[in-house]
Amino acid sequence: MHSHKNHPFHLVDVSPWPLFGALSAMITMIGIIKWFHYFNNNLFLLGFLITSMIMYQWWRDVTREGTFQGLHTYNVTIGLRWGMILFITSEIFFFISFFWGFFHSSLAPNIEIGMLWPPKGIETFNPTQIPLLNTIILLTSGLTVTWAHHALMENNFKQISQSLTMTVILGIYFSILQGYEYVEASFTISDAIYGSSFFMATGFHGIHVIIGTTFLLTCLIRHMNNHFSCIHHFGFEAAAWYWHFVDVVWLFLYISIYWWGS
Helix, strand or coil, X not given: CHHHCCCCCCCCCCCCHHHHHHHHHHHHHHHHHHHHHHCCCHHHHHHHHHHHHHHHHHHHHHHHHHHHCCCCCHHHHHHHHHHHHHHHHHHHHHHHHHHHHHHHHHHCCCHHHCCCCCCCCCCCCCCCCHHHHHHHHHHHHHHHHHHHHHHHHCCCHHHHHHHHHHHHHHHHHHHHHHHHHXXXXXXXXXXXXXXXXXXXXXXXXXXXXXXXXXXXHHHHHHHHCCCCECCECXXXXXXXXXXXXXXXXXXXXXXXXXXXCC
């Protein structure tokens, strides 16, 4: 069917994954609401499991199209690049809304919170402890993913494996430390505007770190299966762009919320 087309674009085959993915996301969301209201996470875990299975099969199909069927032509990769650029742009504005809310509340704290920032009774984190360590971890991971990119351009299989593995480990380490920080926090998301601002901004960043780590782990598995070459590796490039975006957002979070805001 694809051998007779007279254009360089990829018209995707009929796939069940968008519909199933939307339904599984809905199940996961309903499961989260049920967890919050009834303290029962069974439906959330079921939805998460179904979503993970669909993600695996959807990525498998895209990998087959791009790697084995040769459907990701030059024109298609240009479209993929612009898609990733626009996606990251939308993510930037997503985080701008959190920073906007944070500075709106912190630069002119209202009378309900005592006209103080942080509000009275909030014991903030020491920015020179875990937050600083997490900053060093993410900056280091930015270096290792750049190392992986340069190694890929030089077709150095061993160095790509080493640097990507280090990046994934650093991403997991960051998530573990942030989870520990949340457990040890003296305030919650319901503690005035400070708690809401802190946990919404750092929490969504934490979710992005987990997504980015999964993205890079997928690239590592694909690399071990020889899916990338020095001229055909947009999957890895997109993951690297996303990871650098996560790094930069964390720097703004650290400077504004952890350091200045405390």
